[in-house]
Amino acid sequence: MKQPTIYDVAKEAGVAISTVSKVLNNTGSIGEKTRKKVEETMHKLNYQPSVVASVKKRIQTIGLLIPDIADPFMAEITRTIEDHGRKFGFSLIICSTDNDLEKEMEYVSILKKKYIDGIIIATGLKNTGALNEILNNEIPVALLSREVPSLAVNTVVVNDFLGAFKATTYLIKLGHQRIAMITEDIYFPVTISRLDGYKQALEQAGIPYNENLVAINNTSFNDALDSTEKLLKFSEPPTAIFASTEPLAIGAMQGVRESGLDIPKDISIVGFDNSILAKMCYPPLTTVSQPIYEMGKKVIELLVEEIKNPKQVKQRIVMSPDLIVRGTASEVNN
Amino acid sequence: MKQPTIYDVAKEAGVAISTVSKVLNNTGSIGEKTRKKVEETMHKLNYQPSVVASVKKRIQTIGLLIPDIADPFMAEITRTIEDHGRKFGFSLIICSTDNDLEKEMEYVSILKKKYIDGIIIATGLKNTGALNEILNNEIPVALLSREVPSLAVNTVVVNDFLGAFKATTYLIKLGHQRIAMITEDIYFPVTISRLDGYKQALEQAGIPYNENLVAINNTSFNDALDSTEKLLKFSEPPTAIFASTEPLAIGAMQGVRESGLDIPKDISIVGFDNSILAKMCYPPLTTVSQPIYEMGKKVIELLVEEIKNPKQVKQRIVMSPDLIVRGTASEVNN
DNA sequence: ATGAAAGCGCTAACAA
């Protein structure tokens, strides 16, 4: 049983294909009777218009470039983007880039060939090559959690600086003075902002910045575990750790435990993201929460607007993170 | 700067479009010089063939129906499917159905319109309506973690029965007699198999099956938390819990803690899946591991084979789960 | 209000 085409419908209904096309798209003018007849026939044949057939149109699909769909935070945001996209009739193609420039370029090239309608980029972008490539091609792009100040693109970001500032300040208020930071590869703008927020909070409290307390990892939580163990072996070990990501925070928690210490009695920890991991670990993680739902909703909305009206003026939306106090941070006890 | 078409390339290179098409697809025969020339021109114009233009071809994309991309286990499997799919030139459209029949049908209908090349179904399927709809339409389908015995479809499953059997038997060997099971909605074949494995293990050990020890939840871990607290209030509470899913296992762990008990000293817990959650929780979860990588790799391989050769004989592959011993189960202490 | 016909970018059968 083949998919019926517009021709089948036209023949069955005894009209021209253009007539069918018109009722399909609600264009031109058609008589009430004809419309009824055509609609009935479409129903009868269970006709599904092909999205790809009309070459000028695109395929009602958007591409999502993220570092890794297996990262819980990314997966959650993907879900909200998927849900809102569906409301507008768009499907989602996922592209995990591992923040690797080559994969990024490869995916962009694939997406272009497929005539997708737009792209959401929530990936590394050390280099903006991929981005330029897309923008040249007049395909709508929205940025999520990434900034390219030099470009006029719809952008949704969270205030990373503020989030880190809040987290660090909170630890300081609890009496901590030696606060370590565990962060991923330092070249990403997001990471840099979080580091800056941490520094700023220290400075404002008159605590000197100590480079040795900043551990730079890749994104794996095993790395964070190792870094933490090293930090705790210092002659003057930190009493608190701010991790710039939740997998890193979990790694830090395990590192603390392997060192035979207790959370939060001996070491306080604050994370960043508020993904499912923060709720599921034990004790539940005190963390900086990104408004996942709102962020996902907003990017896809901006992108869809741009798809419908490319001339639309571009926006840059900065959302505020909140500190969620749970069980991993407490007052210093020494 | 518009995307150049095959016509632009042909004109620029001074050949016919069919010639360009031929070098593109490596069909027919073309002279060495012409090929060179055409290839150069394509490069020069930065030509990207449109995947949608040729209506007969499909768009090198497969649809993935899963309950929820935000579930870490699903996200991980999605990642391996994505990676292997890319090797074959296929992109992935994700469709989170929440195991909801309506959403399932809606997604299937959308995917059909988009002329995707195949579908992987790893979702509820209480009703096989959606499946029949697809199969009627001659579009290749592969099943992951789902069975529809009445249909000849490529299928990759893990031996759920065996997994549950191993988990339960392990607990019994540790001396546990009152072993509770926390499971999701009982109507899914997967769930039923896991329940059966649990029962079988009890029976084999001569432990009577006690219905009161089986708590049926939805998929949320908060539910599991509540269920666990209730179980622990029994006059003869269980000493061990087998959770049929990792979010449920985590919920159980929190329930145990909220009841003021220790894991694994007072209560042992075994989960199912071996997702990132199992490694990240504390203590790390003793769990039944599904071969995520192999499963993902195999389904996409089967599906791609079928896409290339629809007549291919269908396979059903059953993979064996393994028990991964970590820190949440120990001998009974009473 | 309806229909005929010209594309959209590409593939494939057929001619040259």
Add this chain to the structure above:
DNA sequence: TTGTTAGCGCTTTCAT
């Protein structure tokens, strides 16, 4: 080896 041409399913003028 290369080019011509007829579709693929649909949208969109432009006539009728």
